[in-house]
Every structure is written in structure tokens, then in C-alpha cells.
Amino acid sequence: MCMRTIEQTTQEILDLATVQFKVPAGSLAADDDFYKKLGIDSLQALEMLSRLENHFRIELPDYEVQGVSDFKTLAQRIQARL
Amino acid sequence: MLDLKKYNSVGEALRDALETWPTEVCLIESDRGEEKQRLTYRNFKDKSQPLAKSLQDLAIGPGDRVAIIMTNQSKWLISAYAICFCGATLVPLDFKLKPEEQWQLLKHSGAKVLITEYGIWRQLCVSPARAAAATLKTVLVTEAPEHAELSGAERWESVKGANPPVFVPQKRQDIACIVYSSGTGGTPKGCMMTHENYLEQCVALTSLYPFWPGVRYLSILPTNHAIDFMVGFFGPFTCGAAVVHLRTLRPEYVREAFPKYEITYVSLVPLVLKNLQKGLQARFDALPDPKRKALDAMRSINRALTKDRPRPWLSRKLLGEVHAGFGGKLEAIIVGGAFTEPQTLQFFYDLGIPVANGYGLTEAGTAVTVNDLKPFRADTVGKPLPGMEVQIRNSDNDGIGEVTVRSKTVMAGYLNEPELTAETIVEGWLRTGDMGRFDSTGHLQLFGRKKNMIVTEEGKNVYAEDVEQAFEGLHVKEFCVFAANFIWSQRAMVNEKLLLVIHLEHGQAFTPELKSEISARNAWLTNYKRVHGLVIYQEDFPLTASLKIKRSELAQRLATLDREQSILPI
Numbered sequence: 073m074c075m076r077t078i079e080q081t082t083q084e085i086l087d088l089a090t091v092q093f094k095v096p097a098g099s100l101a102a103d104d105d106f107y108k109k110l111g112i113d114s115l116q117a118l119e120m121l122s123r124l125e126n127h128f129r130i131e132l133p134d135y136e137v138q139g140v141s142d143f144k145t146l147a148q149r150i151q152a153r154l
Numbered sequence: 155m156l157d158l159k160k161y162n163s164v165g166e167a168l169r170d171a172l173e174t175w176p177t178e179v180c181l182i183e184s185d186r187g188e189e190k191q192r193l194t195y196r197n198f199k200d201k202s203q204p205l206a207k208s209l210q211d212l213a214i215g216p217g218d219r220v221a222i223i224m225t226n227q228s229k230w231l232i233s234a235y236a237i238c239f240c241g242a243t244l245v246p247l248d249f250k251l252k253p254e255e256q257w258q259l260l261k262h263s264g265a266k267v268l269i270t271e272y273g274i275w276r277q278l279c280v281s282p283a284r285a286a287a288a289t290l291k292t293v294l295v296t297e298a299p300e301h302a303e304l305s306g307a308e309r310w311e312s313v314k315g316a317n318p319p320v321f322v323p324q325k326r327q328d329i330a331c332i333v334y335s336s337g338t339g340g341t342p343k344g345c346m347m348t349h350e351n352y353l354e355q356c357v358a359l360t361s362l363y364p365f366w367p368g369v370r371y372l373s374i375l376p377t378n379h380a381i382d383f384m385v386g387f388f389g390p391f392t393c394g395a396a397v398v399h400l401r402t403l404r405p406e407y408v409r410e411a412f413p414k415y416e417i418t419y420v421s422l423v424p425l426v427l428k429n430l431q432k433g434l435q436a437r438f439d440a441l442p443d444p445k446r447k448a449l450d451a452m453r454s455i456n457r458a459l460t461k462d463r464p465r466p467w468l469s470r471k472l473l474g475e476v477h478a479g480f481g482g483k484l485e486a487i488i489v490g491g492a493f494t495e496p497q498t499l500q501f502f503y504d505l506g507i508p509v510a511n512g513y514g515l516t517e518a519g520t521a522v523t524v525n526d527l528k529p530f531r532a533d534t535v536g537k538p539l540p541g542m543e544v545q546i547r548n549s550d551n552d553g554i555g556e557v558t559v560r561s562k563t564v565m566a567g568y569l570n571e572p573e574l575t576a577e578t579i580v581e582g583w584l585r586t587g588d589m590g591r592f593d594s595t596g597h598l599q600l601f602g603r604k605k606n607m608i609v610t611e612e613g614k615n616v617y618a619e620d621v622e623q624a625f626e627g628l629h630v631k632e633f634c635v636f637a638a639n640f641i642w643s644q645r646a647m648v649n650e651k652l653l654l655v656i657h658l659e660h661g662q663a664f665t666p667e668l669k670s671e672i673s674a675r676n677a678w679l680t681n682y683k684r685v686h687g688l689v690i691y692q693e694d695f696p697l698t699a700s701l702k703i704k705r706s707e708l709a710q711r712l713a714t715l716d717r718e719q720s721i722l723p724i
Contacts, residue, residue, distance in 0.1 A: 107681050114612060114681070115405060115429045122404045131186070133273055134402050135225055138250045139680050 163324035165238030207315020241322030246378035253281035344569030365393035425611035469506020491613020493647035496532035519563025534597035608650035
């Protein structure tokens with residue numbers, strides 16, 4: 073059973089991205105385009121997904137996150153698998 | 155290798171390959187570091203036959219189209235073979251497209267059957283565009299959970315025909331595949347590739363980069379991409395080699411696969427190659443000073459000793475640790491899909507890892523030129539492959555003109571687009587829209603594009619017109635999307651970007667609300683299709699009598715503006 077709310081999931085994603093990409097705390101928001109905000113390419117985004125998989129203990133197929141570029145949608149995809 | 159001159163179709167050649175090397179491994183599939191499947195050619199044949207029979211039970215045969223939307227995996231290739239076996243036309247679609255784009259291409263292709271993965275099918279089912287593909291009668295899904303709701307689809311794993319399927323021969327000129335090179339937002343460009351296109355391309359490519367039983371090709375580029383279909387399926391299979399699939403392309407698993415499976419070849423797009431270079435360089439930089447100096451010395455020696463041609467055994471001795479990281483068997487990295495910067499190519503060559511860079515486009519049957527490494531030239535895209543006639547048309551004083559190609563590998567045309575086909579293939583010559591010239595040694599050099607399009611470092615073709623749909627209804631007088639290099643010619647194929655050009659209504663201000671709307675619409679686009687800048691043009695766009703924008707004329711007018719000052723960030 074999923075114990076997290078979508079808000080909690082979103083916040084945990086933002087916190088992990090903040091640490092992984094060394095951006096100032098509180099500078100990321102749910103609606104942010106992570107490619108743009110973090111200045112990352114698709115490979116770096118895949119690396120971020122690996123960390124998120126480990127953190128949430130889930131498996132996210134690559135195609136599930138194709139076309140996803142904001143933290144909010146990413147959180148929804150993760151939440152659906154928790 | 156099979157003598158492909160003897161064959162008339164992709165299916166016929168594959169059928170013989172399965173009989174020729176029954177005990178050789180043809181496919182290895184790994185998921186997150188764990189090997190899930192290993193198939194011999196005989197296993198492959200056994201798995202494909204029930205599907206082929208099922209397709210025949212559905213009356214699928216010559217003239218029918220069957221689409222595949224799958225990630226790189228064994229069932230992709232098994233399904234493709236079954237389709238070819240039945241004499242039907244394969245429509246490989248990009249699993250990375252949005253569901254509505256996939257439905258659009260399913261509709262355009264007229265596919266009767268779709269073979270896809272359960273997860274992708276779930277996304278397709280919730281798309282309102284589903285109703286569009288009226289010709290689609292059957293959907294087969296792979297890997298559906300036991301009690302999953304299939305929304306009208308059938309399980310790929312459960313299909314079986316009662317009797318053995320009957321092989322359906324094809325002629326060389328029949329259409330083997332319809333490969334979409336672009337056009338999900340505007341005119342879909344479905345390249346009709348004949349059996350001859352594939353047979354001839356395979357002969358040409360393997361003459362330079364041969365496969366043989368024991369070779370292991372790591373399939374990373376999506377198999378719907380013309381390059382991977384050739385070097386990650388048809389090429390290795392007709393030579394008895396093996397293909398390694400990874401179910402996820404996270405960098406850590408890709409790195410691990412090289413030594414684990416002793417990979418011989420891999421194809422990458424420039425973005426991944428650059429990332430690999432970055433990672434290696436960071437590791438080299440972190441070495442203690444004496445070790446780094448020793449490595450630099452070895453690289454210099456290797457560079458000097460491989461000046462004329464690659465010497466893999468020598469490079470492996472000199473730079474053993476680096477090569478061990480790649481498994482110690484890597485013959486070459488094939489790079490394609492987009493332009494690769496010379497410094498990246500040189501970086502790998504100096505390490506004794508040749509990068510087979512070249513130039514090609516789906517319409518030409520993939521590769522047109524490839525670097526033959528005799529000697530390695532980082533500053534060119536190589537020489538024409540055997541069987542390719544390449545001419546530079548309408549060249550300027552510097553010898554730079556449009557690259558045109560004539561070959562048995564050039565597509566039959568664009569599906570349902572006779573006018574576009576006639577504009578693209580003129581008197582048997584494919585007009586590529588790319589600008590280039592030959593140097594004195596016969597190597598092709600590229601200098602930008604004539605077309606209003608970009609090719610991303612991920613190898614994606616994006617036509618400016620196709621992106622405009624996202625901005626329909628924008629509150630401005632008129633707008634148009636351009637490739638920046640189409641307006642301001644750069645004589646280069648790097649840093650390609652799309653721009654949105656807007657003309658405001660009389661008295662209208664460029665407000666923060668309008669800027670937000672543009673950003674929001676841009677964000678709706680898949681990331682590689684997004685525009686990267688905005689130009690506010692102060693005059694009316696030139697229009698045709700039917701009120702269409704005269705793009706070339708508008709581009710000429712925009713070219714009079716200063717590039718750096720005119721482009722605003724989005």
C-alpha cells in the first residue's frame with residue numbers, strides 16, 4: 073500500500089534532484105522543466121531516474137518517462153508505481 | 155555471411171540465416187544487469203513461427219502493413235521477422251513518440267495490425283486520438299500482467315496457429331518497410347524502403363565493417379531507427395552474429411554491458427558518444443599525476459602508430475586498461491543519426507577505438523558515406539559506400555553545393571506523397587538538402603543544410619513546419635518556425651536550433667502573459683522538438699495568393715537582422 077501522498081513524492085524528487093545536481097536548496101519547483109532548470113540532457117535525466125528508482129524501490133521502464141520533462145508529471149508516474 | 159546478391163527479400167535472407175547458423179547465439183537480452191534471455195538462431199525461428207502463422211490466419215500478406223511500437227528487445231526482432239516471413243510490410247514506429255503522434259502515424263500508414271508492449275499499449279489506450287486509426291483491426295501486446303485489462307488487444311505470447319506458416323516470397327522492388335523519417339506534426343514522411351534497399355545497403359556496409367559468428371553487437375539506438383534496423387538486426391543476422399539488447403539504457407547498465415558481453419560493435423548517436431567522452435575524460439583527469447602522464451604518453455604513441463590505419467591489437471596493448479573497460483573486443487563504435495564533432499572522433503581514435511562516422515539519411519537507405527579509416531579523417535564524413543553515386547549540385551565558388559545521391563539503396567518514395575517524392579527524387583537522384591563538397595581525396599565534408607530543419611544530437615530530424623502546430627491559435631498576428639541556420643547560414647552542422655518568429659498585431663505589446671503562453675505551448679512539445687529562441691519581427695510576413703507564408707522569402711528578410719541581437723530567450 074502506498075504510504076506517500078503525491079505531494080510527499082514530489083518533494084522527495086525535488087530534494088533528490090537538488091542534491092544530485094548540486095542546485096541551491098529550494099530552487100526547484102514541481103512545475104519546473106527539469107531539462108531546462110537543471111541544464112541536463114536526456115542521458116543525465118536517465119541517471120536521475122536510476123537514483124529515483126533506488127530511492128523509491130520501484131522500476132520505471134524508460135518509455136514511461138519519455139516525453140516527461142517536469143517534476144510534477146514525473147512524480148505522478150512514480151506515484152502510480154508505489 | 156550470406157551472399158545477399160542471391161536473395162530477393164529481407165524475409166528470404168533472414169529465413170536462410172536461421173537455417174545456416176542454428177546453434178549460434180543470435181540474441182541476448184538483459185534487464186538491469188540480469189540476463190533474461192539467450193536465443194540461438196533455432197530458438198529464434200521456433201519463437202517466430204507461431205506469430206507468423208497467426209498473422210497468416212488474420213489474412214495478413216503482401217500489401218498489408220503491420221506496425222511495431224516496442225523498445226529494443228527480442229520480441230521486436232522476432233515480430234519483424236514474422237511480418238517479413240508473411241510478405242507483409244513492416245512499419246516500425248518510435249516508442250518515444252507521444253501516443254497521439256503514434257496514433258497519427260498508425261493512421262497514416264494504414265496498419266492493420268499493431269504489435270506493442272503492454273505499457274505502451276496502456277498509454278495508447280488513454281489517448282483520445284485512438285479513434286483515428288480505423289484500419290487497425292488487431293493489437294498484440296507483449297508482457298501483459300496476468301489479469302491485466304487488455305482493452306481489446308491480444309497477448310503476443312498466446313498467439314499460435316495450428317499449422318506451420320507458409321513463407322511468402324517477395325520481389326526486390328516490393329516495399330519491405332515504411333520508415334517515418336519525421337513529420338508527426340505536419341506532413342508525415344513515410345519512407346517506402348524496398349527489399350533491394352536493405353539487401354544492397356547491407357552488402358555495402360558489411361564490406362567495410364564485417365560481422366561474423368561470434369560478433370556481438372550492442373543495440374542501443376531504437377530499432378525503428380534505420381541504422382539499428384540494419385546494423386542491429388539485418389546485418390548481424392545475415393552474418394550469423396549476435397545482438398545484445400538492454401531493457402533499460404541507463405548509463406550504468408550500458409557501461410556494464412561492454413565487458414560483460416565483450417561487445418564488438420555498438421552504434422551511438424553523437425549525444426551519447428560525447429557523454430562517453432566526457433565520462434572518460436573526467437576519469438583520466440582524476441588520475442594521479444604520474445599515471446595521467448603515462449596515459450597521455452601512450453595516447454600519443456598510439457596516435458603516431460595508427461596514423462595510417464587502425465591497429466586494434468596494438469592499441470589494446472598500449473591502452474589495456476581503457477580497452478578492458480570496453481570489454482577488450484570492441485572493433486569500432488558506429489556513430490550516426492547526426493553530425494559528430496571532429497574532436498570527439500579524434501578523442502576515441504587516439505584511444506585506439508575507431509569511430510565509424512558517416513553521413514546518411516533514411517531516404518537514402520541509411521548510410522551514404524562512411525569513414526573507411528584508411529586513414530582516419532576526423533574532419534570529414536568519409537567516402538561514398540560501394541554502390542553509391544554522390545554528386546554535388548549547384549556548387550558555389552568554394553565547391554559547396556547540395557549533396558545528391560543515386561543508388562539502389564534510395565527509397566521508392568514517400569507514402570501517399572507523390573508530389574513530395576517528385577521534389578525529393580529528381581531523375582533518379584535523391585536531393586538530400588544537405589550542403590557539402592568533396593575534398594581532393596574523395597572525402598565528403600558537410601557544410602550545413604538547405605532545408606528548414608534541424609537534426610538533434612540524439613539523431614532526431616525535426617522539420618520547423620512540424621513544430622508550428624503547437625503554436626496554432628497563439629495571440630499574435632502571425633508566426634512561423636525556422637531553423638536558425640536556415641535563416642543565418644552557418645556552413646556548419648552543429649548547434650542547430652529552432653526559433654519561433656512572431657509578428658504582433660498593430661499596437662500589441664509583448665506581455666509577460668504572451669511570453670508565458672509561448673513557454674507553456676513550447677513545453678507541450680517533446681523536449682527535442684522545442685524552439686530555443688524567439689524573434690519578434692516588426693513587418694508583415696510575405697504571403698502567397700492563397701495566404702500561405704512565403705517561408706524562403708521571409709527567411710531572406712530575417713537574415714538581414716543581426717542573429718545574436720534578434721534572438722530572445724524563451
